[in-house]
Structures are given as structure tokens and as C-alpha cells.
Amino acid sequence: MMKFLNFSLTAVLLSGLLTVSSPANATIVLFKTSMGDFEVNLLDNDTPETVTNFLAYVEAGAYSNSIVHRSMPNFIVQGGGFIYNGETDEVEEPVTFDPVINEPVFSNVRGTIAMAKKPGDENSATNQWFFNNADNSANLDNQNGGFTAFGVVTGNGMEIIAAINALPRYNLAGAFDNTPLQNVPAEGVPVTDEHLVMIESVTVINNNKDTQPELPPLADVDPVPVPPEDNDSSGGGSTGFLLLSALVGIRLFRRN
Template sequence: MNWFCRIIGLFTLLAGSLFSCAGTLAQFRTLLGDVEVELFDADKPATVENFLRYVKSGAYNKMILHRWKPGFVIQGGGFYVASRSGTNSIDPIPIFGTVTNEYNVGRTFSNVYGTLAMARVGGATNSASSQWFINLANNAFLDSVDGGFTVFGRVLRGTNVLNRFNNTSSSNSIFRLALASPLEDLPVLSAAPTFQDLAYADISLLSVQVMPKGAGGRDVSWMSVSNRPNHLEFTTDFRQSWKILVSTNGTGKTIQIHDTDTASSSRFYRVRVDY
């Protein structure tokens, strides 16, 4: 049996801050299903920090996937719809500036199927800002274009969703709408689309939160990964082994566990997910 274990987050009651033990996990929620992605924090720090800034600020709220090239890429991070009813418009996501290309920083990752990479202006190596794409095929030729397109994450779960975007049959219910550039390859979910039929997506981080309780102990909560074993673990010293506090099947929603421990002055938590 093949399985893959990732650490969602690691927190201490005293510091209350995130420690990077493995790549941050992000969940891309679409109308076609969820895609779970591991970000390469250690190897592409500036790129991941830039991406997380957009996620945490809410800039990707009400975002749409705006470029669909079957057998190549699906792209997002560039546009959103403020309201799906009433007077509608597709507006650009405000950018925070550009990020320096990190293709050759840390380990080098190729633009192969299922990887997440930064989009940018053609011919401008350091022009990446808010837009990203997921490779729908082996696009290794992108590794040598203008310094390489920076791969900063990979899909762990949800390739069935990616495969939907590679299916061009009419029965797949994804259609291409050709609007003015840069929306000439807009994916829609109806042959006669309205704003309701755009390929909406949102991104959330699978992080852990710890809240002390007045009567002692602490509540530990996290956005669980659905239909996978989620293991909440703890330790009082990083030099010691981690112990399982509870194991539960994820629901895709927030799970909260109360840790009754009152003897430890500090306690570290993490969540592991078996893939």
C-alpha cells in the first residue's frame, strides 16, 4: 500500500507560531472537487511567502480559474468576481508587486504533471505576482524558458480534478469561452454560461490553532483533510519522540480536540495526514 505522510502544522502553546517541519498544505476548492497541494517552503521561500500573502489577505476570495489549456495548464490567481448576482464583472486581483524568480533557488523542480508554478509576463523573468498555474502535462520545456518557471508546490491529492481539465469531450461539462484577452481561454461549466458557471476556486491553508482554556488544558483545532487518517500528535521536547493524542478520519471541516494536560508548561502539536 502506497501512502504519503505530511505534517499540516506545528504549534506550541507558549509561542503560538508556526514552525516549518514540512511543506505547508493548501487546499484548492473548486466546483469540480478539491485539490490538495504541498508547498515547497524550504526551497522556494520568497515564492511561497508571496503566494501565502495572497491567500491570507483574502485576495484569492471569489477567484476564478481564467485560463484553460487542456494538455498544458490550468491557471488562476489573476481575476475574481465580486458578486455572482446582480451587476457582475470579472475584475483583476490587485497585486502586491513582483517576486524574484526562484527556479534555481534550493532544489530545482521540473514543470511536470501535477506541479504548481508561478505565471509571469512573457520574456520578463522576474515579473511573477499573483498568478499561478498547475501543469496538466509534462511541460519540462518551461524549465528553460527565460530562466525557468518556478515550481513551488505539487499536488498530493485531487488528480481526478486535474484529469477533468484534460478531458475535452462535451460530456465532461467543461467548455471554453473565448472573451477578449487575457480571457480567451476561459473555462466555464455550461454551454450557455452565466456568471454562475465560471470555474470558481478558493484556497485555504490546512493549519493548526491552539487555544488555552481557563480551567486548564487547551483546545487544538485544524482544518482536516477529508477521508484520510488525521493524527494529532504532541511532544514537550523536540529531542523526544512525538506521541499520538488522537487519530481520526478527516471530514474536510474543522476538527477540535480538547487536550486535558495541565502538567506541561509548554507543549508542541502537529497534525500528520496519511495519503
């Protein structure tokens, strides 16, 4: 067994996070990751509340040095909720804004980014997001009022996301029960940012909100939420997307 880094409950007081009131309307953001960089075209005009919420975290630097903490093969790649502190080698949870209203306009097809949220509360999305690495419309368009797809990956971005999705996954406990690792540390060596898939930064590169990508299909949302069939398969999206429980102590991990 190999030991995982020590988790901390200390909240990260991100500069400006609680005071951002009117973030710039931006349509294209750049994700810089340890696996490669790619662009996402945001759907400002159709999901304005969700895009405004996402950009507030971007402007506050909330996604810098954050972790891709969950990956489900041929399903989703999830991040945005945990930051790696290189000075302390701890994973910390940032302070979050109030939840954003759900805007399930577009279908959760492959190549879209959507907001994660708590089960049983369709208006509970805050800082966590996920990329759909498959056509998850039959599942996620109907769960919990539908998951809000608010952007489209462009260029070769899906190749990078698919590469992350193909990495071996390890159970590091808590919200990190399906965490992809780029490489595995030697016996007795803790997991650090050298092993995790890191989101180095998310920045605005085009602030013209009218830039229009090829739109995903519209969602046909069932007003009655459909419960997941299997928390470890396509249904894993709703129950595991936003975990706010404590993560403390040194954890042992195993490959899934």
C-alpha cells in the same frame, strides 16, 4: 452568439493585501473549487520567496471567488488573477504585491503548481499561478529563465485538475481567450459564476513548513530563454500567462 458578462477595470481593494508583511509558513493548502476540493503541498524549504508570496495572497483572501480563466488541453490550468464580483456580475483585477524573484529549482512536471509571469521578465510573477497537467519540463523549464514550480498536488487533486482541463473552452476576449466553462448559458444569458470554474477559496490547513512531499525532479534550466514555438500549444505558457490589459464592455464569445 451568447453574451459574456461585463468586465470592469475597477481594482479590488483586498483587505490587508498591501499590509501583509510576514505570512505564516505553511506547507499544505486546500483549494476549494466548483469542480471539487484538493490539497497542494508547498515546497517552502526550496522555494521560500515564492511560497511566501503565494501565502501573502492566500492570507489576504485574494483567491476567494477567483476564476480559472485559462485552460490549455494537456498543458496547463491557470488562475489567480481575476475575481468574480457576485454583487455586480463583473470580473475585477485585484491589487497585486511587488513581483517575486524567480526560483526555478524544480521541473515543471505534471502535478506541480508554478507561478505565471510576463514574457521577457523572469522576475515578474505576482498573483497568477498555473497547474501543470502534463510534463512541461522541456518547454517551461527553459522559457524566460524557467517557471518556478513551488508546490505539488496531492491525493486525487490531479483528477480534478484534469477534469477542468477537459472542459470545453470559449473565447471570451482578452485574457479569457481559452476559458473553461462547466456549462453554457442559454442564448442571450450572460456568463456568471454558475458557468465559470470558480476557486471558492484557498486556505492553509497545515502550517508546518517542514512537511515534505515527494519532490519533483530538479530543473535543468537553460540560462538562455527559449522562445515558444506556438502560442496555442505548449509554448502558450510564456506569452499568455500574465495579461494586464484592460477588459471592458460586453463581449461575445465562441467555442475554441
